Amino acid sequence: MSDGASFAVEWGLGELSQAERRLCEAFARGDEADLRTGDPEKDDPQQGGEWSDERRVRATVIAALLLSDEQAAPGRVAAVRLRGARVTGELALAHAEVNFPLSLEGCWFEEPVCLDEAATRTVSLTRSVLPGLNANDTRIEGHLWLNACRMQRAALTDARISGRLSLNRARLTNSSGAALNADGLVAEGGVFCRKGFHAEGEIRLLDARIGGQLNFDGARLTNPGKTALNADRMVIEGGMFCEEGFQAEGEIRLLGARVSGQLVFNGARLTNPNGVVLSADGLVVEGNMFCQEEFQAEGGIRLPSARISGQLGFNGARLTNPGGTALSCVDVEARSLWLRTGFTADGEVDLAGARVGTLYDDPGCWSADLDLNELVYDDLEPDLPSRERLEWLRRGGKEYRAQPYEQLAAYYRRQGHDEEARRVLLAKQRRYRASRPWYARIFGYLLDGMVGYGYRPGRAAAWVLALLAAGSVFFTYHRPEPIKADEHPHYQPVLYAADVLLPIVNLGQESAFKHQGLAQWVASAMVLLGWLFATAVVAGVTRVLTRN
Structure with missing residues (x-):
């Protein structure tokens, strides 16, 4: 911009300060008007409110330049650059x-x-x-x-x-x-x-x-x-x-x-x-x-x-x-x-x-x-x-x-860790049992002790052997009466106890003899427990055979 005074008159800016004239002159060339003193402490913008009028530029002058239709100097890009x-x-x-x-x-x-x-x-x-x-x-x-x-x-x-x-x-x-x-x-x-x-x-x-x-x-x-x-x-x-x-x-x-x-x-x-x-x-x-x-x-x-x-x-x-x-x-x-x-x-x-x-x-x-x-x-x-x-x-x-x-x-x-999975599921049942009222836990303790809620089939096999031994002793001293006096196999307490305890298996003993009183109740209990434990054992064997 060649004539800052005419520009100021055109925009009604009044008389331009020296700093404003420098800005107007630099505008068409896109140059920077640098008003700093060179002293970093004095040039700190946070102290700008104390700067002298020699560094004062009115905002209206900056706005007038930005909104003007002034042409840039040949080969240059016009810009307002002020520091x-x-x-x-x-x-x-x-x-x-x-x-x-x-x-x-x-x-x-x-x-x-x-x-x-x-x-x-x-x-x-x-x-x-x-x-x-x-x-x-x-x-x-x-x-x-x-x-x-x-x-x-x-x-x-x-x-x-x-x-x-x-x-x-x-x-x-x-x-x-x-x-x-x-x-x-x-x-x-x-x-x-x-x-x-x-x-x-x-x-x-x-x-x-x-x-x-x-x-x-x-x-x-x-x-x-x-x-x-x-x-x-x-x-x-x-x-x-x-x-x-x-x-x-x-x-x-x-x-x-x-x-x-x-x-x-x-x-x-x-x-x-x-x-x-x-x-x-x-x-x-x-x-x-x-x-x-x-x-x-x-x-x-x-x-x-x-x-x-x-x-x-x-x-x-x-x-x-x-x-x-x-x-x-x-x-x-x-x-x-x-x-x-x-x-x-x-x-x-x-x-x-x-x-x-x-x-x-x-x-x-x-x-x-x-x-x-x-x-x-x-x-x-x-x-x-x-x-x-x-x-x-x-x-x-x-x-x-x-x-x-x-x-x-x-x-x-x-x-492929089936045993670890069963251990987790057994822990699940025990955690569930602990959340139940005391009277509802009794059956849970029974299942856990006998078959580990079905996740410990080996425990069921141990119970079967224990019941077989106990039944053999019991039926040794509580001999049953033959159903047909003239036609029956030779009585064997161990085989009889096994025939009562193991479901499906028929050893010819249970069908040939009968009990009365206490022995009848014992035999009935062994039948029920035999089905329970046998089911647990079969489930365990099946789980092993079908495991991926």
Whole structure:
């Protein structure tokens, strides 16, 4: 722009300051008007309110340049590029159509910047200090750079950014409300809030659509007792990363969110005592979800009905929620679930209704309070003997539930460990018996002692031999009378006892002799017990012969 004075007259700007004339002269060439002194301490934007008038630029001058139809210098691209300025007045570009890039780096703003419903090119406010940014329903064809900014709040509701939204090292302070309100945001190039990003107040990304990744690596979100990050129904086409020392004080909400890549909280620290640190009901992750590598959570983690296409990993995680639920994976679906390598949980681990391909765990990592009801898995690693796995089930709640035992027995049968499966099913019957009233337990004790509820057929064979011996002695001293005095086989007490005790078998003794009184009652009891024990033995032999 060759004549700043005529431009000022045309736009009614009055007399331009020297700094404003430098900006006007640099505009057509796309050059930067650098007003810094060269002294880092004096050029710190946080001290911008004390900068001299030599660094003052009115917001109306910046707006006039952006809205002008001035032509760029030959071979150049016109742009507003200003560094180290004290911007006075409100930079109001609401509803405007801006065709020039805007870069106001390291500046201090007297009033918030307003881009509501504007259409603009790339905007950069890197390292600037400003009361706030309003860019609701704004269309940005390019990037929005807010790196290392200091502001109270940023409003980007329903904004559309074709490039990146970058808030690396930025600090937003609005503890009484939303520090960043980006509900309905569309950022096709991703959102980056990393490398020291700090927000005091709520970060809102409800219904946001992020084309790349959402990156909070090294960030800190602070909103104690409230919601630190609200991203319900958010859709991320890339991954979401909260690593490298990420910290959050308050609740992180991802209800109904969808992540096409990985969701990673490795090494993160989430704090919301006596509350929930992560709420992700209905979350869908098409990759893996990792909360590992010394991940810490002080408060509950809720993942009910989440769908994880890959791994759900908590290896080495430390979860703390005394008296409450430390980890809720109710109805979760995942290819694999990892709870090992130092995993600890002070509070309930609820796996009720979860569906996992492989469950990786370790006896040293089992929580004292587990809910395993309706948990379904295809494989368990490591492949522990049933005695150890039964201890795992015993931690799975005080109330009797049959499904955990049936599921574990089915697992052992698939592995070809039929004896281990029978041991689990026997433990199931004993657990059920313990849940019954005392008078209902009597028959259970009887079945257990005699045949191990049918899962210990060898015990039935031992009872048969014992009864045979006892019957032989009894019938030696209680000789029966022959039915036909002149026609009967020679009486043998052992054969007679065997004929009475063993069903189907006919040795010709029982049919030839009869008893009276006590001996008749003894013979009848032996017949009943013989059928019971024989059935148990046959069932055991059949199970062995038909086992895959």
